[in-house]
Amino acid sequence: MTLTPPPQRPARSAGRELKEKGLFEAARSVFAEEGFKGATTAEIARRAGVPKANLHYYFPTKEALYRAVTEEILSDWLAAASSFDENDDPKQAISTYVAAKMDLARADPLGSRIWASEILRGAPVIKDFLETTLAEWLASREAIMRRWIAAGKIRSLEPRYFFYMIWATTQHYADFEDQIKALNGGAPLSDEQFQKAKAQAIDTILNGVMP
């Protein structure tokens, strides 16, 4: 009598993983474009190439699917946020963090857009995260920045508005990608253009706060 399931028949088959992943990715793209309310399960199923009823087998409701998508986004955000920790030199810490946020916007624009759309509708699903985890993250980083200000390492400023500028600037490249595209002759930023934008974001922000 063993508590572990027989290995020849895993609880979650490879096929199930695959279908879930397909629905998950399709859901990300539809939620990013249309928001939670505007997204339809029919469109998600269509993009995933499965019948509509199949979706409800893997995810009981549209909201359950949305919550699954959301949780991954918050997790990715925290991973990028941790880059503000690794050292105590402001120039290094800020450069690394802005770079990480730019890279995340480039690597996962859909995640950034779903976040934006969730905030626009009043953040019903992630409000708790904002008020607890994010607020704590911000408070601790504000403390670090206040020490830098006291030590004369950076200009005197209100740390939270500084972080808002970083979030806004970096996420803009994901959230407003279609606008940027329209202003770039219809083409998305090339890798070269993006690297230039990233370097300039780091430079301008650093120059903005270094004494």
Place this chain on the structure above:
Amino acid sequence: MTLTPPPQRPARSAGRELKEKGLFEAARSVFAEEGFKGATTAEIARRAGVPKANLHYYFPTKEALYRAVTEEILSDWLAAASSFDENDDPKQAISTYVAAKMDLARADPLGSRIWASEILRGAPVIKDFLETTLAEWLASREAIMRRWIAAGKIRSLEPRYFFYMIWATTQHYADFEDQIKALNGGAPLSDEQFQKAKAQAIDTILNGVMP
């Protein structure tokens, strides 16, 4: 035989103006929260305090109402954009423009959110504006900034990424207002807090680009 309608019976009565305005404002709030597709005419009519069918009397379709809302937003954007014209001193021009954009975000957060939501869904309605009017505005301001760079008045940079930073930072205070609220103990920024944020945005951006 006159071509002008009799003045005692204006083509658009005061009552009509009033109802249209109510529906228009209600539509702004619903479109800002839910996006075009997520918004429902029933909810718009409910907030305006009129029966649903009444909405269709004043605006033939949901899309017509959305387009009316959108046009006003583009017009307001252009008004704020004109503040980059009034002089040739970079410090003054940039300060004035950032201040104007911050004030617009504070005065009309719904407009900013509707714009953001429109971009998120691929900008079907304002794409033409982005590719023509906005692209021309950007090109002409890039030319001004390149002259400043050549004259050594500001640091060397790619002007368009600089404007993206300004747009992102200022619009963030409207588009992410609910996130900012969650990080501010649940309360929106007070006027004092907002003035501080505005001053800091101007300072950091100026320091970021002045040589």
Place this chain on the structure above:
DNA sequence: GTCTATAATCGGATAGAC
């Protein structure tokens, strides 16, 4: 596990009485 068929509800728009 999968899919067709369908229930139940919602949403945009209209008809037509007032």
Place this chain on the structure above:
DNA sequence: GTCTATCCGATTATAGAC
């Protein structure tokens, strides 16, 4: 001009055959 009643397509979710 205004509003009740309603049409009809779309949408979420489920039932039940396979």
